[in-house]
Amino acid sequence: MQNQQDSKKRKRINTCLAITGIFKVVAMKAQLVSLFILLLSMHTMSQNRLRDHGVEIGVLQPGTFNAITDVPGVQVGHTTLQKGDASRTGVTAILPHSGNIFQEKVPAAIYVGNGFGKLAGYTQVKELGNLETPIVLTNTLSVPTAVNAVISYTLDQTGNGNVRSVNAVVGETNDGYLNDIRGRHVTEADVLQAISSATSGTVPEGNVGAGTGTICFGFKGGIGTSSRVLPEKSGAYTVGVLVQTNFGGVLQVAGVDVGKQLGHYSDSFKYSPDGSCMMVVLTDAPLDSRNLERLAKRAMLGLSRTGGIASNGSGDYVIAVSTAEDCRIPYESENPIQTVPTLRNEAMTPLFLATIEATEEAILNSLFAAKTTTGRDGHTIDALPKEKVLKMLKEAGKIKK
Numbered sequence: 447m448q449n450q451q452d453s454k455k456r457k458r459i460n461t462c463l464a465i466t467g468i469f470k471v472v473a474m475k476a477q478l479v480s481l482f483i484l485l486l487s488m489h490t491m492s493q494n495r496l497r498d499h500g501v502e503i504g505v506l507q508p509g510t511f512n513a514i515t516d517v518p519g520v521q522v523g524h525t526t527l528q529k530g531d532a533s534r535t536g537v538t539a540i541l542p543h544s545g546n547i548f549q550e551k552v553p554a555a556i557y558v559g560n561g562f563g564k565l566a567g568y569t570q571v572k573e574l575g576n577l578e579t580p581i582v583l584t585n586t587l588s589v590p591t592a593v594n595a596v597i598s599y600t601l602d603q604t605g606n607g608n609v610r611s612v613n614a615v616v617g618e619t620n621d622g623y624l625n626d627i628r629g630r631h632v633t634e635a636d637v638l639q640a641i642s643s644a645t646s647g648t649v650p651e652g653n654v655g656a657g658t659g660t661i662c663f664g665f666k667g668g669i670g671t672s673s674r675v676l677p678e679k680s681g682a683y684t685v686g687v688l689v690q691t692n693f694g695g696v697l698q699v700a701g702v703d704v705g706k707q708l709g710h711y712s713d714s715f716k717y718s719p720d721g722s723c724m725m726v727v728l729t730d731a732p733l734d735s736r737n738l739e740r741l742a743k744r745a746m747l748g749l750s751r752t753g754g755i756a757s758n759g760s761g762d763y764v765i766a767v768s769t770a771e772d773c774r775i776p777y778e779s780e781n782p783i784q785t786v787p788t789l790r791n792e793a794m795t796p797l798f799l800a801t802i803e804a805t806e807e808a809i810l811n812s813l814f815a816a817k818t819t820t821g822r823d824g825h826t827i828d829a830l831p832k833e834k835v836l837k838m839l840k841e842a843g844k845i846k847k
Contacts, residue, residue, distance in 0.1 A: 494652065494815040496807060499836055500845040501700055503810070504803030509673040512807075513649040514686030516673040517728045517769055519543040522688065523644030524655030524669070525636040532626035534821040537592065538655035538669055539640040540581040540688060540726050542769045548600050548609065551576040551775040553768045555735045557742035559749070563722050563761020564589050567615035575735025576775050577767055579614050580641050583656035583690045583724050586620040588632035595637030617763055619692035619722040621659030624821030649688070652815030656724075659821060660692035662812060663753065664710055664717035665830045666819050667691035670812025674800035681793065683731035685800035687745065691812040693762070694719030695755040699810055700844040704835050705753055720759030723749060723809070727801055732770040732787040737794055742766035744798045748805025 496503070497512060509516025521541040527533050542552050554577035556568050566589055571577060579600055582592045596614035600606060621627060640655065649671045651657075657668030673686040694717060697705035705711040725745045733741065742764035749762065756762050773786045789797075813830045820826040839845050 496699075496810045496814050501839055502846055503700060503807040504674070504799070506674040506676065506800055506803055509675050509684055509686070511648055512673055513671040514540065514673060514688040514726065514728055515646045515649055516675070517684045517686040517730050519646075519769055520686060520728055521644035521646050522649045522671075523640040523642070524650060525640040525643070526654050526658050527631055527636065528658065529631060531824075532822045533629065533631045534625040534659035534819060535585045535588070535621050535627070535631060536655040536658040537632060537637050537640040538583040538657070538688075538690065539637070539644050540728070541641070541644050542577065542581075542728060542767050546603050546605055547580065548578045548603065548612070549605055549777045551578045551777065553733060553735050553738060553773050553775070555739035555742055555766050557739055557746070557764045557766070559746045559762035559764065560756040560760050562759050563618065563763060565615075565617050565761070565763050566593050567613045570613040571615065577615060579612060580644075581726055581765055582614070582616045582637060582640070584616065584618055584632055584637070585625060585627055585656070585659070586618045586622070587627050587630050589616050589618050591630065591632055591634055592616040592637045595634035598634065599638055599641055615765065617690070617724040617765065619656070619660055619690050619724060619761070621692065623659075623661060623825055624819055624827060625659035626822045651811055653817050653819060656690045657812060657816070659819070660690060661717070661721065661827050662691035662809070662816075663694060663697040663705060665813060666816035666827045668812045668816040670808040670810070670815065672804040672807035672811060674804045676796045676800060680796040681731065681789075683729055683797065685727065685729045685731075685797060685804055687748075687801065687804040687808045688726045689805065689808045689812055690724040691809055693721040693723045693754050693760050694757060695753040698751065698753040699835060700839060702838050702842045702844060704838055707838055708831070708834065718759075719755060719757040721757070722761035723754065725749070725762075725764040725805055727764060727766040727805070728769055729767075729797065730769050731789055731797055732773050733768040734773075734786075734788045737789065737791070738766040738768060740794060741797055741801055744801040745805040748802040749809065751802070751806045752809045754809075
C-alpha cells in the first residue's frame with residue numbers, strides 16, 4: 447500500500463516537473479522572440495540614421511546613443527498627434543535633469559540666429575542666465591498652451607507650494623503646411639504627457655513629437671539628435687544636440703551638394719526657404735551663461751554646414767544648457783555668494799567643435815529618419831530620397847567602408 451502511494455507521489459512530482467519544464471521552455475522562447483523583436487527594431491531604427499549607412503560627420507566620436515541623452519541625466523519625451531487627415535503635430539520635451547528643475551536651476555543661454563519666431567521665456571534666461579523648467583518644443587500656435595502646461599507642471603511639483611512665478615521656455619516651428627495648425631490640437635495634457643514620459647537612452651527621431659509635421663529643405667523634416675564626447679585631454683565632456691527641423695536652403699550632406707545635384711533647392715522655387723529650426727544644446731561641461739551663449743552660436747555653424755541659410759522668414763534659435771551638478775543654482779539660499787566651477791575661455795574650443803558636428807549630424811538624422819507624410823488638404827511632403835543621396839555620397843568617397 448505504501449509503495450503504491452509513493453509511486454503515485456513520484457508520478458505527480460514528475461508531472462509537475464514536466465509541466466514546469468514546458469513553461470520554462472515557453473518562457474525562454476518568448477524571451478528569445480522579444481529579444482529578436484528588440485534587435486530587429488534596433489536594426490530598423492539604425493537604418494534611419496546617417497552614421498549607420500557608413501557616413502561619419504566630423505572627427506569627434508559620438509556617445510553611446512549618439513543622442514542628447516548621452517549627457518548624463520538628460521531625458522527626452524514625445525507626444526505625437528496624428529488625428530484624421532489634418533492633424534500632424536506634437537510636443538517634444540527635454541529635461542536637463544530628473545530632479546526639481548525650478549529648485550535646482552541650471553545655467554543657460556539662448557542665441558537668436560534669426561528671430562522670426564515665438565520663443566517663450568527668452569528674456570528671463572537672457573537676464574538671469576539660468577533655466578528653471580523643462581524645454582518644450584511644439585508648433586507656433588500651441589506655444590501658449592505649452593506655456594500653461596509647463597507652469598502647471600512646475601507648480602504641482604513637490605516643494606513648489608509657494609512658487610508665484612515660473613519662466614516656462616517653449617520653442618516652436620510652424621508646421622501649418624501639413625498640419626491643421628489653426629485647429630490648435632495640442633492640449634495641456636499632451637504637453638504634460640511628453641514631460642512625464644521623458645526617458646534617457648534612445649531618442650525616437652523623424653516624424654515624432656514636435657517634428658511630426660515639419661519640412662526641411664523641401665523634404666520631410668522632424669526631430670533629430672546627435673552627440674559628441676571629447677577626448678580625455680579635453681575633459682571628456684559630452685555635448686548633446688536635439689533639433690526640430692523646419693527650414694530651407696540648399697541641402698549638403700557631409701560636404702556633398704545634394705540639393706544642387708537633385709535640382710531641389712529654394713531658388714528653383716520648388717519650395718519656400720522660410721521656416722524655422724529649434725536647436726537645443728546640452729553639455730555636462732561646467733559652463734556659465736556667457737560661455738553657453740558662445741557655445742550656442744556655434745550651433746548655427748552646424749546648421750550652415752547642412753546648407754541652411756537662416757532665411758528672412760526663419761526662426762532659428764539655440765538654447766544651450768550646462769547640466770553639471772556643481773553649477774546648479776538653488777532657488778533659495780542663505781548664502782548671498784555662489785561659487786561654482788566654470789571652464790576657462792581657453793578650454794572652450796573642443797566644445798565648439800563638438801557642438802558644430804553634433805548639430806550638423808542631428809539635422810541630417812532628422813531627414814534620414816523622416817517618412818513621407820500626407821496631411822492637411824491632401825498636402826504631401828516626400829521623404830529624402832536616401833538611395834539617391836547615398837549613391838552621391840558613395841561616389842564622393844564619403845561612405846566609410
